[in-house]
Amino acid sequence: MPDPGIDEVGARAAAIVENVETVISGKRDAVVAALTVLLAEGHLLIEDVPGVGKTMLARSLARSVDLTVSRIQFTPDLLPSDVTGVSVFDQSSRSFTFKPGPVFANLVIGDEINRASPKTQSALLECMEEHQVTADGVTHRLGRPFVVVATQNPVEMEGTYPLPEAQRDRFMARISMGYPAQADELAMLSTRETASPIELVDPVVGLEELQGMIRTVSRVFTSAPVKEYAVELARATRDDRQLRLGASPRATLQLVRAAKAHAAMHGRDFVLPDDIDALAVPVLAHRLVPTSRALGSHDHDSGPLIDAVVRRIVADTPVPIGSARRD
Structure with a gap:
């Protein structure tokens, strides 16, 4: 499949934005910023108070593109191996076998990343910069694209750890959602009475199409x-x-x-x-x-x-x- 031209990239990007906005209304700047990071193969940090749609934005973007997606709920007791994977002894082969963790996906949603300890947060450093995981001296490559969309609450809130400078530097961009406008919040009360609109979101771009868009952007x-x-x-x-x-x-x-x-x-x-x-x-x-x-x-x-x-x-x-x- 030939790579799309610039006009086609713009059209497909607009379709993704429109798809996400069926779930996240009134936040076009945040949606466009999230898609910009995805097309640049970067990582996105969404920081704001609880309940304003940070995770919903990440999930709706993931559902709009046909990628492998995993979600990690960061908690104080989460271990680095819970993120990257662990070597398990196989009785039949009498050897250790690596069991990949949730980081082995095209799009990884890290929910409330700053509620995990600094040790667990550091497990993402190699993944985000080098697109690989090293376990027991063996390097395992991650798929492309590989994008981390992490959410975090402000550091003033209880139970949070500040992200170290080295990890903040690996996020291409940080955005905030902000509270919805009054009209959007009123509309939300009607549209989400019986079901979540995210369940109706279908992919509008496939993996090969997205890879072509990323290559076009790089040129x-x-x-x-x-x-x-x-x-x-x-x-x-x-x-x-x-x-x-x-x-x-x-x-x-x-x-x-x-x-x-x-x-x-x-x-x-x-x-x-x-x-x-x-x-x-x-x-x-x-x-x-x-x-x-x-x-x-x-x-x-x-x-x-x-x-x-x-x-x-x-x-x-x-x-x-x-x-x-x-x-």
């Missing part, structure tokens, strides 16, 4: 000036007076990859600075750590500090003048 052209712009944004976070930890080189790579998916979903085979700007906050903010002085002087009524810092850096960084199109 989206990024000009040298746009790449330099992405690097300048990342470097500015490392020198910012309000931050003690800036964006890593991995963040720069993932920002450009996500921008390619954003461009393709908008029918373009080249990346614009606007694509970088649109994704700067969801891709960069969760990786940054503010200084204590910045936290103490921040006006919390103006929104999250890190988001404001990233928006300021984007506004202060000169936009490249060179062509973004392929010559």
Whole structure:
């Protein structure tokens, strides 16, 4: 099957978004961001208070694409082997056999990931970065695509552990759902009286089609000036007076990859600075750590500090003048 063109990628992406919105209404930005990460083969962290549809978004996206899907409910007593798998002694062959864990799927839903201990959270580090699991000295490759969609409650809530910086850095983007608008919440009371709408969601894209879309996205052209712009944004976070930890080189790579998916979903085979700007906050903010002085002087009524810092850096960084199109 030949890879789809840019126009076809945009049409299929729109079909997926429309399918997910039959379950998650009024949250188009969150749905589009989730699909952007999927097409860029990244990992998504959805952070918000309980009950606003974080897991429902992950499940409806999974059901809209015909992939192998597994779900891991993270709890304080969850062990690393419960995630990656374990070697079991086979009496008949008198040898150990590896039994794959739930991480061996195309799309892994990690529900309330920050309720597990740091030791268990670290079990995902190799999986998310290298797409493999090493057990008893043997490496087992994961399928492609491999995407983790994790949900977490704010760290101020009881029973949560903060994600370590190394794990946050492996998530391509972090988004929040927010409370629904009044009209959407009223509609929800009617549509979910007798059944959940997610049970009516059928796949609109198959595995081979999605793999073709991902390959097409990876070939989206990024000009040298746009790449330099992405690097300048990342470097500015490392020198910012309000931050003690800036964006890593991995963040720069993932920002450009996500921008390619954003461009393709908008029918373009080249990346614009606007694509970088649109994704700067969801891709960069969760990786940054503010200084204590910045936290103490921040006006919390103006929104999250890190988001404001990233928006300021984007506004202060000169936009490249060179062509973004392929010559």
